[in-house]
Amino acid sequence: MEWITDYFQFLAERYPDILKYTVEHLLMSIGSVVLGIVIAIPLGIYLSKTEKKLVNSFAFTIVNVFQTIPTIALLAIMIPFLGIGLKPAMTALFLYSLLPLLRNTYTGIKSVDPKIIEAARGMGYNSLQQLFRVELPLAFPYIISGIRVTTVYIISWTTLAAVIGAGGLGGLILSGLGFNSKPLIFTGTIMAIVIAVLADHLIGRVEKRLSYK
Amino acid sequence: MIRLEGVQKVYEDGFKALKNINIEFKRGEISVLIGPSGCGKTTTMKLLNRLIEHTEGKVLIDGKDISTIDPIDLRRSIGYVIQHIGLFPHMSIKENVAAVPKLLKWDTERIEKRVTELLNMVGLDPDTYKDRRPSELSGGQQQRVGVIRALAAEPSIILMDEPFSALDPISREQLQDELVRLQKEIQKTIIFVTHDMDEAIKIADQIILMKDGEVVQQGTPVQILQNPANEFVEEFIGKERLQKYRSMPTVEEFMEKRSAIVSPDMPLPKAMKQMEEHHLDTMIVVDGYRQVKGQLSIFQMFNNNDANKLVVDVMKPVKYRVQTGTPLEDALTLMSQHDVHALPVIDKKLGCLGLITKNRMIEGMARIYSMPRKEGA
Ligand SMILES: Nc1ncnc2c1ncn2[C@@H]1O[C@H](COP(=O)(O)OP(=O)(O)O)[C@@H](O)[C@H]1O
Ligand SMILES: [Mg+2]
Numbered sequence: 001m002e003w004i005t006d007y008f009q010f011l012a013e014r015y016p017d018i019l020k021y022t023v024e025h026l027l028m029s030i031g032s033v034v035l036g037i038v039i040a041i042p043l044g045i046y047l048s049k050t051e052k053k054l055v056n057s058f059a060f061t062i063v064n065v066f067q068t069i070p071t072i073a074l075l076a077i078m079i080p081f082l083g084i085g086l087k088p089a090m091t092a093l094f095l096y097s098l099l100p101l102l103r104n105t106y107t108g109i110k111s112v113d114p115k116i117i118e119a120a121r122g123m124g125y126n127s128l129q130q131l132f133r134v135e136l137p138l139a140f141p142y143i144i145s146g147i148r149v150t151t152v153y154i155i156s157w158t159t160l161a162a163v164i165g166a167g168g169l170g171g172l173i174l175s176g177l178g179f180n181s182k183p184l185i186f187t188g189t190i191m192a193i194v195i196a197v198l199a200d201h202l203i204g205r206v207e208k209r210l211s212y213k
Numbered sequence: 214m215i216r217l218e219g220v221q222k223v224y225e226d227g228f229k230a231l232k233n234i235n236i237e238f239k240r241g242e243i244s245v246l247i248g249p250s251g252c253g254k255t256t257t258m259k260l261l262n263r264l265i266e267h268t269e270g271k272v273l274i275d276g277k278d279i280s281t282i283d284p285i286d287l288r289r290s291i292g293y294v295i296q297h298i299g300l301f302p303h304m305s306i307k308e309n310v311a312a313v314p315k316l317l318k319w320d321t322e323r324i325e326k327r328v329t330e331l332l333n334m335v336g337l338d339p340d341t342y343k344d345r346r347p348s349e350l351s352g353g354q355q356q357r358v359g360v361i362r363a364l365a366a367e368p369s370i371i372l373m374d375e376p377f378s379a380l381d382p383i384s385r386e387q388l389q390d391e392l393v394r395l396q397k398e399i400q401k402t403i404i405f406v407t408h409d410m411d412e413a414i415k416i417a418d419q420i421i422l423m424k425d426g427e428v429v430q431q432g433t434p435v436q437i438l439q440n441p442a443n444e445f446v447e448e449f450i451g452k453e454r455l456q457k458y459r460s461m462p463t464v465e466e467f468m469e470k471r472s473a474i475v476s477p478d479m480p481l482p483k484a485m486k487q488m489e490e491h492h493l494d495t496m497i498v499v500d501g502y503r504q505v506k507g508q509l510s511i512f513q514m515f516n517n518n519d520a521n522k523l524v525v526d527v528m529k530p531v532k533y534r535v536q537t538g539t540p541l542e543d544a545l546t547l548m549s550q551h552d553v554h555a556l557p558v559i560d561k562k563l564g565c566l567g568l569i570t571k572n573r574m575i576e577g578m579a580r581i582y583s584m585p586r587k588e589g590a
């Protein structure tokens with residue numbers, strides 16, 4: 001049982017660091033996802049509306065390609081362009097968040113029953129009113145579930161950002177590896193899991209609250 | 214009044230869906246567009262709120278060319294009910310009904326009042342239903358909401374595209390009855406699309422029968438049933454229905470003939486005597502050319518009991534009339550709709566032949582329905 005007291009002592013000594021890494025991690029992942037949302041949702045809406053097939057397949061191909069590059073490779077590729085640190089890490093994470101957000105937004109809007117759209121048009125909704133009062137509320141369950149999934153796995157992938165010197169809980173794990181410190185590795189891993197589970201739960205509640213039955 | 218003048222529609226793919234359509238939808242009437250699938254009913258209807266733009270000709274509402282009206286404004290001023298109950302699933306019943314008033318920026322109090330009034334109108338208790346979602350209502354209830362949603366902003370024109378076709382037969386009949394009842398109150402100009410002839414006969418003031426993008430025949434249900442324009446119409450109506458209709462008793466079988474007819478220059482006492490002799494309470498005034506000049510009721514006679522007066526001095530104008538061949542049931546419907554007790558019977562060629570009264574008709578109907586029916590009808 002000695003290791004437990006040891007571990008608590010470790011926590012007591014290192015908690016400012018742990019907190020700092022955790023906050024870094026959180027900001028980095030949320031920042032990337034928010035950036036992703038800001039770009040992907042409007043883009044998804046646009047793509048669902050455009051009749052230009054070429055634009056559509058072009059956009060989807062690009063984001064698909066990002067998705068298929070292995071995480072560590074994408075991070076590495078960033079270095080020649082953006083150096084090391086926060087900027088390349090967040091850029092990579094942002095690129096990863098695009099596809100699921102884009103796809104869910106697109107599918108969500110496309111899944112709205114055309115009869116309902118016709119009813120809205122026939123009643124005199126203009127295109128903005130139609131989008132905000134009918135299409136987006138009906139696509140919302142898809143969009144929010146896209147955000148949920150994306151957030152969870154971006155939180156997990158953010159641990160890799162430390163490899164290119166961006167900090168976060170990955171930093172904790174890396175130094176654990178360097179100093180051969182099990183508590184460091186353990187804490188870094190657990191914190192990443194806790195954040196991911198909490199985020200999943202929180203967004204799940206928003207999803208329940210705001211989705212129509 | 215809505216008028217289509219030489220309207221054509223060629224779709225982007227080059228398909229000519231409408232070929233030179235000329236129709237008039239009269240104010241306050243239910244006009245039914247009917248025809249086989251693909252004949253252009255929906256296309257015709259959607260021209261009216263510019264969901265589809267015509268490629269040739271003119272569409273006029275109260276004399277105004279609708280291509281000069283902003284489509285959004287136009288649509289907000291026209292009620293629209295679609296086939297598959299396009300209620301918004303994410304909105305409550307109240308929000309659904311309030312949709313167009315909200316677009317028109319009515320204040321909340323007025324909207325609230327209107328929603329309550331409309332729900333009551335179709336027998337849905339506001340307190341029970343207004344906060345429910347569409348998915349919590351039966352199909353029939355949902356389409357009632359669909360109908361009142363179209364009425365919400367008090368449009369004078371309502372478009373309905375096969376609104377009841379997805380319902381079970383019982384709800385469908387109920388909603389048809391309700392529409393007919395409602396229409397007496399609201400007197401809207403209703404354009405109703407269907408492919409169901411029974412439905413058309415039941416609700417239409419005017420039927421417009423289409424085929425391959427053209428109007429084949431246009432008239433009241435009775436006119437069309439009596440004089441199908443060609444073989445296609447006969448076929449569309451169906452031999453069975455035609456037969457049934459033809460075997461139904463018509464007004465001339467039960468009308469009062471010469472006994473109910475007086476001439477305008479007959480002295481009142483003589484007319485009164487004729488009335489008494491034949492136990493009538495209404496007589497029809499017909500001139501030498503068999504044209505209806507007016508009618509005379511027993512009350513007018515009593516009120517003007519003056520031996521020096523002539524029929525022409527006290528008679529009242531006639532508002533409604535029926536044609537020969539009109540089934541008894543239709544005449545009875547007309548009477549109860551307009552609250553009249555007698556109708557002159559007119560033949561297109563021969564002029565006025567007599568008068569059908571409510572009493573005589575009910576006697577006649579009673580006699581028919583107490584007899585065993587002929588061919589299992
Ligand atoms: N957007 C379109 N493009 C090409 N053809 C169309 C389009 N919409 C309808 N049509 C064709 O026009 C004809 C009439 O259609 P419609 O008015 O919907 O018929 P209905 O009488 O069944 O309501 C049909 O043959 C249909 O296939
Ligand atoms: Mg149709």
